[in-house]
Amino acid sequence: MNTKFIIILSVFFSLTLFKVNGQGYKIDVTINGLKDTTLILGHYFNKKMLVNDTIMVNHEGKGSFTGEEPLPGGVYIIYMPDQKYFDIFIDDEQHFSISTQKTEPILNLTVKGNKQELAFNEYQKYLNKQQQKAVALQNNIKEKAQSQKDSVEIWKNQLNELTEEINGYWNNILTKYKGTFLANFIRGIKEINVPDFNENKSLPDSVIRWKRYEYYKDHYFDNIDMQDDRMLRTPYFTNKLETFFTKTVFQIPDSIVKEANRVIEMAGDNKEMEKYLIQYTFNTVNDSKVMGMDAAMVALAERYYLSGYADWVDEEFLTKLEERVTKLKPNLIGNKAPDLKLLSPNNEYYKLNEVYAKLTILVFWEPDCGHCKKEIPKIKEEIWDKYGDQGVKIFAVFTQHEKDKWTEFIEEHQLEEWINVWDPYNQSNFRDLYDIYSTPVIFVLDENKNIIGKRIGTDQLPGFIEYHLKKK
CATH class of the missing domain: 3.40.30.10 (Glutaredoxin)
Structure with missing residues (x-):
């Protein structure tokens, strides 16, 4: 059986906790339609939900999540027994109340005492309405393209206007909540704008495509604050990393290592973000099915683990990793085959x-x-x-x-x-x-x-x- 060395990202990923007036957190919850049952408070991390707290709500659907230590900022999940759930925003204000219905919890949510959560919920409601409009327009274009050709262009223009309106809404949040986690979260959703690179009409299409690709790769993380570890607790951060390292960067060891080092450096002085990025990139190349990617694993292992830089790793792990690297190095692609x-x-x-x-x-x-x-x-x-x-x-x-x-x-x-x-x-x-x-x-x-x-x-x-x- 083929053995492979794996680092598992611990569900107990160490988090830098912050104090909010020394009072921990208290989230009062009312969910009409629930009674005498459990509620779970969790947060997004590495494409999973990790549990922070569990409570019983009474016959009126009321209960309170409480803790002596504040919660690290991020997008959290309130999970109900019937597998329904909704997201809430938790950052600096951690003593607040929410009330909603069991059915359509996002659309029926009211918030008191948490400005970012209130704005986040208003954003969710707004986006829900705009998506309904977009779906209706897309269905019209698809189903009536032949029978109502004159209307198709009108509907396409309306879709473009809808997109511009959503962008305007996002920009208003970025301005109003500048410097907050909510602003970082919304900015991170936005795709970057790639220049056309067609000012010089004499450039071949292949050159233009390459320039657009290079720009997209180099600026992929422009809208994400890589020094904000609260981004780790969002539903999209790890997906963005995965898309970058498995679908954007060429699957060549040298290219992957170069980009991994560049992305890790983006964490700056944020040790929690840096730690996650080191572990994530190492695991990605270690689990890769691409031939020769073990060269990338060796390079990252030597730079971050065997060098002593990753000081959170225990000696047993380092010993096993060093043994693994020693066995891989002689037979990496490009090396002279060891003689037999x-x-x-x-x-x-x-x-x-x-x-x-x-x-x-x-x-x-x-x-x-x-x-x-x-x-x-x-x-x-x-x-x-x-x-x-x-x-x-x-x-x-x-x-x-x-x-x-x-x-x-x-x-x-x-x-x-x-x-x-x-x-x-x-x-x-x-x-x-x-x-x-x-x-x-x-x-x-x-x-x-x-x-x-x-x-x-x-x-x-x-x-x-x-x-x-x-x-x-």
Whole structure:
């Protein structure tokens, strides 16, 4: 089974708490239609809801969330037993009351004692109305595009006007509540405006597209205050990060590392934000299925964890991470493949670095592995039979010790033309050099024995080989 080192973002993520007149929090809640049941107060974090408090409401739907320590600012959730919920805004004013109905809680909400929550709720109500108008216009455009062509342009203009109106509403909040978390929250929702870059009409479309992409990537976080850790407790922050690192930045280790370092630096002196960004970017590359992304994991591990910068990590974690990095570094894409001197079934030694080939398929396998029983014959049929006469060779390493099973499999599947080798005396250290903890594992080496592909599935292997042969 393939093992992978993972840092789990703790649900007990340490938070810098602040005092509000030394009085903690007290949120009086009335929800008409509920009685004698539980309410949960939680907050958004890392695409999850983390629970802060739980209370019982009485037969009138009344109850109070209270605590001696103030809550860290953010968007919070009041969660009802029937899985209905609504969001509230919590920042500097933490002694307030809200009242609403069980049905349509946002539209029926009233607030006393919390200016930002009141403005946030008014924003939610306003947005709900505008969305209803937008949906009606979009349905008209879709359903009556043929029968009422003259009206379509009118409806499109009305949609544009609606968008401008919403932008105006947002701008009013930014002005009225400048310097507050509410303003930061609303600004963070807005997409950045990307210039057209078409002033020079002679520029090719490809150049314009590249300039727009570069601008979008470089300014992606312009509207988000990355030094405000309250943004961590919003429903969209982690989604924005995910979109940036998995869909915006090219999935190349060097590009990911460069952008990860840049984003982490945006946290400035805010240690809570910095800590989250370090953990998030590390986990993202560590969990990535993109070939070669382990190079990004090694780079981030060495810069932030193994350097001692991440001083919140315990020694046990660091020891395991260092061991993992040590095993990964020799076999990163772009590195010279570690040499192997191994025995054939006829007790002849073969060295990997002495194999002359345009491309060398290095495969680690065993005949008792169920997956190998399917994949090794596919490599024979789809790689060796097709490309064996085009400068492709296969260096197949048997990872176990039952020689008879190995040689029987070779004979049964006609693999005699491969370079079949094993390590009966455990002298080569191939498991550590190539990080072999499961089988089959496939590497592709170029003519200089540099690693150009690793842990490739047999389905992707033919296309990969074809591409590199044509490239040569």
